[in-house]
Amino acid sequence: MTVLVFLDPVHPAGRLADASSPTILATDQGVTRGDGIFESLLAINGVPRKVQAHLDRLAGSALTMDLGIPAAEVWLAAITTALTAYAGGSAAEGQAVVKLIATRGPEGGNTPTAWVQVSAVSLALAKQRDAGLSVILLERGYDSDIAARAPWLLLGAKTLSYAVNMAALRHAHSQGADDVIFTSGDQLVLEGPTSSVLLAHISDDSGVPVKRLITPHLDTGILPGTTQGALFAAAKEAGWELGYGPVTPADLLDADAVWLISSLRLLAPVNTIDGVEIGTAANRAQLSAELSALLATTL
Amino acid sequence: MTVLVFLDPVHPAGRLADASSPTILATDQGVTRGDGIFESLLAINGVPRKVQAHLDRLAGSALTMDLGIPAAEVWLAAITTALTAYAGGSAAEGQAVVKLIATRGPEGGNTPTAWVQVSAVSLALAKQRDAGLSVILLERGYDSDIAARAPWLLLGAKTLSYAVNMAALRHAHSQGADDVIFTSGDQLVLEGPTSSVLLAHISDDSGVPVKRLITPHLDTGILPGTTQGALFAAAKEAGWELGYGPVTPADLLDADAVWLISSLRLLAPVNTIDGVEIGTAANRAQLSAELSALLATTL
Numbered sequence: 001m002t003v004l005v006f007l008d009p010v011h012p013a014g015r016l017a018d019a020s021s022p023t024i025l026a027t028d029q030g031v032t033r034g035d036g037i038f039e040s041l042l043a044i045n046g047v048p049r050k051v052q053a054h055l056d057r058l059a060g061s062a063l064t065m066d067l068g069i070p071a072a073e074v075w076l077a078a079i080t081t082a083l084t085a086y087a088g089g090s091a092a093e094g095q096a097v098v099k100l101i102a103t104r105g106p107e108g109g110n111t112p113t114a115w116v117q118v119s120a121v122s123l124a125l126a127k128q129r130d131a132g133l134s135v136i137l138l139e140r141g142y143d144s145d146i147a148a149r150a151p152w153l154l155l156g157a158k159t160l161s162y163a164v165n166m167a168a169l170r171h172a173h174s175q176g177a178d179d180v181i182f183t184s185g186d187q188l189v190l191e192g193p194t195s196s197v198l199l200a201h202i203s204d205d206s207g208v209p210v211k212r213l214i215t216p217h218l219d220t221g222i223l224p225g226t227t228q229g230a231l232f233a234a235a236k237e238a239g240w241e242l243g244y245g246p247v248t249p250a251d252l253l254d255a256d257a258v259w260l261i262s263s264l265r266l267l268a269p270v271n272t273i274d275g276v277e278i279g280t281a282a283n284r285a286q287l288s289a290e291l292s293a294l295l296a297t298t299l
Numbered sequence: 300m301t302v303l304v305f306l307d308p309v310h311p312a313g314r315l316a317d318a319s320s321p322t323i324l325a326t327d328q329g330v331t332r333g334d335g336i337f338e339s340l341l342a343i344n345g346v347p348r349k350v351q352a353h354l355d356r357l358a359g360s361a362l363t364m365d366l367g368i369p370a371a372e373v374w375l376a377a378i379t380t381a382l383t384a385y386a387g388g389s390a391a392e393g394q395a396v397v398k399l400i401a402t403r404g405p406e407g408g409n410t411p412t413a414w415v416q417v418s419a420v421s422l423a424l425a426k427q428r429d430a431g432l433s434v435i436l437l438e439r440g441y442d443s444d445i446a447a448r449a450p451w452l453l454l455g456a457k458t459l460s461y462a463v464n465m466a467a468l469r470h471a472h473s474q475g476a477d478d479v480i481f482t483s484g485d486q487l488v489l490e491g492p493t494s495s496v497l498l499a500h501i502s503d504d505s506g507v508p509v510k511r512l513i514t515p516h517l518d519t520g521i522l523p524g525t526t527q528g529a530l531f532a533a534a535k536e537a538g539w540e541l542g543y544g545p546v547t548p549a550d551l552l553d554a555d556a557v558w559l560i561s562s563l564r565l566l567a568p569v570n571t572i573d574g575v576e577i578g579t580a581a582n583r584a585q586l587s588a589e590l591s592a593l594l595a596t597t598l
Binding site: 002004017019020021022023024025026027028029030031032033034035036038065066099101103104115117138139140141142143146149150151152153154159160161162163164165166167168170171185 | 301303316318319320321322323324325326327328329330331332333334335337364365398400402403414416437438439440441442445448449450451452453458459460461462463464465466467469470484
């Protein structure tokens, strides 16, 4: 089942719509130009997780895109309406995907079309958490220093123009791989097409074990990962050291474990990168269990 | 007025739809991922121009995107239906914009949504032909040699993921400029966000005047321009020499005239680039008139 709720000034709690019927104009710039933004978040037992972090990032994307979107409280009301409808009157159980979408609206104007979509979590994502992923490195084409000087490239904004991300995933599948980690023109690790990248280094050089979690620096033009952010906060409390890139492909291969992390799949361990095993199966499993438990405390 | 005709196996000539009512599912991957392709072409007195070149380029984009789309004859039937409806029963007069759009269809599937849209030509485009453009150079972020080795970047495909192109135009307008010419990371001239770039060099070093038309090489990952292609063919017949890049920003500034050329705006002279005048007003006007006359023979 898919539930749609449009943000509509006439309906302060949002306007429910039938997802199996057309609801979008063919002239909407979201359709004709991929001109819009989105967020995907997880709801557990009817409660959206990290909703403020997602609304903050949505507002950041809107600013980068020069797109006026409804206020946070309007989104929150529509999310509540959508999750209530999804539960169908009974108490919500289990997980659901909540998507927030805003486009620039019909051609010739600048009046956004905005809606909330709630649907089931893909079984494939749960499988990725358990079985792990084979990943390939693919060039994203941009140098890691371009984001600040070329704001029109919209790096760091989560736009609807995801054709390249989807093509990269198709390319990985055609190579027998599950997913992708993008690298910059200057050979730094960036992010996955739909995830952040995380790595762990464990050392006890001085007899004192040091556990270090590392993610690429935001300066490289990647999306700020809301789940990576939540996990970092929890890991710090638990005594992990935190580090922010630059991360090189060699750093990934040298790590004790690497993960793709996102709101829907949560923490998916990377078994191999370009066919090279990352750490050992035992290490990956142990560290994944430890960090997944920490992440669960944030959900 | 906007006319919509969907390509639909049940309606071999296409299915007319009301453009003022929603016709697209909110879960269509064209909306949620900018995952689709398009073409824009000009119709004059009810006749679509260069229709085969556009259908060929659409098929090329579909191949790059691994997207199965309807055959050319199905598009042609829908275009005819749409232009007939647009004329409203009388003989079509004047110009109209014909857009061909195909998306990957609803999420979870790979059944394209495809339609033809006919609408009026923007008055702004006609004005650009007469008054010319002030243009700024903006980095596209990619090196000119990346297209061949990174097919997942979809360079050379005309996808619906146009958010960066639109953002570049907004950036130009915020700087008081009309349009953009993208440059590569290695400082070569690429294309405009919605146009090809063309320049003319006139010389008579040996007493024999040589007229040379130049456009950036397709190897740089730019879209093959259908209007540039048609003009090149006509110019060759008329005795012009033709050249294909690499083109540098210095080449643009040194040209006798520079144009942005596309199916809808046709040939729009560039008056200034980053505030520097290109050639002289007299030269620009004379060369624009000469080439516009040649282009008119191809329409």
